Amino acid sequence: MRIRELLAPDRTRYNLEGVSKKRLFDQVAQLASSSRPELDEQEVFDALVARERLGSTGIGEGIAIPHCRLPSCLQPVGLLIRLEEPIDFDSVDGRPVDLVFVLLVPESNPEHHLRTLSHLAALFNEPEYREALRQSNSTEALYRNAVDSETELQLTS
């Protein structure tokens, strides 16, 4: 599943400020449930925290991809957040995180969602893609650069 099918402008945030991991998930949950009313804020928050308890979703290079399955989720939902200040995420490379892509998926069809998650990780591991997102200086630019990316085209082709 491509980024444009997951993301929406109202689930993209540029320069979210002054947060900790916990505060970040709080805001993610709010954002998710206001964009997708079927999602319960508390449920999203709890599921993300539960996943983080297994081990950090920080994949290195300042990127985190928090993800979880939710019973109330009807279709895969993505949220993209650029943090004003990098926060400690306990990543494998110890580097603080400033780009966060959250993936919430339904409980059905897990194989399909695993592949989506794998695609996201591969995409964010491309230096050009990360660079483009880091250079975006507004929510609109961030969204545009995320969904219209040559890198993703090359990756999926």
Add this chain to the structure above:
Amino acid sequence: MEHLNLLLLLGAGLLFTGLLLGTLSTRIGIPSLLVFLVLGMLAGEDGVGGIAFQDFELGFLISNLALAVILLDGGLRTRLDAFRVGLRPALTLATLGVVLTAMFTGAFATWLLGVDWRLGLLLGGIVGSTDAAAVFNVLKSSGLRLNERVASTLEIESGLNDPMAIFITVLLIEILMYPEISWGPGVLLQLLQQFGIGALVGVLLGGLLAELMLRVRSNEGLHALLLCAGGATLFAITNLAGGSGFLAVYLAGLIAGNRRKGTSDNVLRAMDSMAWLAQSVMFLLLGLLVTPSDLVHSLLPGLAIALFLMLVARPAAVWLSLLPFAFNPSERTFISWTGLRGAVPIVLAVFPLLAGVEETMLLFNITFVVVLTSLLLQGSTVGWFARRLHVGLPPAAAPLNATAVEGADDRYLAQFVVEPGSRAEGKHLDEIIPGQARAVSLVRGRQLVEPEEDSVIRAGDHILWLCDHASQEQLGEWFLATTTALRRYYGDFTVRATVKVSDVALTYGLTDLPPELMHLTLDELFRNRRRGRPVVGDTVTLGQGLRLRVRALDNDHVSLVGIRLPKK
């Protein structure tokens, strides 16, 4: 006088050329042993040198001495830690494995050559043991890191299997020379004596030698010489007492090397040159000793026996010996293929010659062909095999130099260079905190910079760390441009190993897992699968193509597990 100088020129010139070519051999992936052997043959009676060297007794003496030094060096470099994962499988390979290999090869040789079965079996025994130096030489030069279980098994096996092969050879020579000798308990007793006395003397005198080395204050070069002389003495004493000198000297090295948690690396470096000297001289001499034109007659049977040994005897012996242990099929295949033959078989082939067994020139020549084939064929493909079979770990940087801190246990000063594109580049010094490591100095553009916690690391920086052995290994992963290799190897996400399988199953929607696995933690999962201590790189595939791989261990327990998601 002129004669003497001519002799000197010949010997020194050969050694010089051999060593020079040997330094190149690592680049082309051919074991340096082969270079020496071929050079010796070229200098010999049929080659350009035309030196007719046939003094088998001198060859035998020097080879024994050289082998003792090589085994001592091997022991010094083996960490006792490695014994925890590798000892039992290695011991089985070194005993049962060698016997099986000798029996299979012996039966084949008897049939092929149409000789007495005792002679065939003798040949099997001669080519029965593997050569550690050859294996690690090749692996090191191909830049591969093996997973700990495979590495320590191969390492310890090749240290321990020489006494067994020697024993079989000596026993069969006795049977051939004195056919009336009775089998039965006497043989077993002799085996026990060889191993028992060898182990006893090795441990006792090795301990003494180690204590002595700690008390003596001298420079490293002298230390290495002392070790060598001591090792050779111990070797001779053990042989005189009726034990296996090879086993004793290996054990002595092991004890001396682990006396203060790793011999100072400077001593090891000095030892390195002793081992090189021993190897090069021995192989040059063995190359000189053989008459290449005689080899022609033995070429075809030798090749057939070599191929049988590599493709049937060794794999079968490895498979059977490793049955009770937790190796996966690709690890078994790799161990089978890394049965490189080296110096020991050639030296052993001189044994029957000196004892006066008939038809032994045939044995010597065939052994020579077998060793050449093995070095050439296996030696040049070991790296490729490791990659194909995925038994290698992602590459890590080796420190430029590492020195043990005197007076402290397990503390080293290790210097690393930061490669462009490595994980460390652009990070703050304090972001790299692998366990017990602290940056003590930073060299940038030939200038010494005071390392601050927030110093940003640049490519080309030299960083000196104070660390223990375990963190030195981990540090290696930071300074090489291998982020992609690491990710491909371990997967994108990591989870703690205290997590339960059921949690992972729930998070990723894995449905078809056996219920008995669900209540296990990931650490227990790996432990169960492997029936023993897991090592970094162990893999378990759960449902839907989700692959778990051990990423880090902490006190023998898995601490971090990488998750690789299924690709499209």
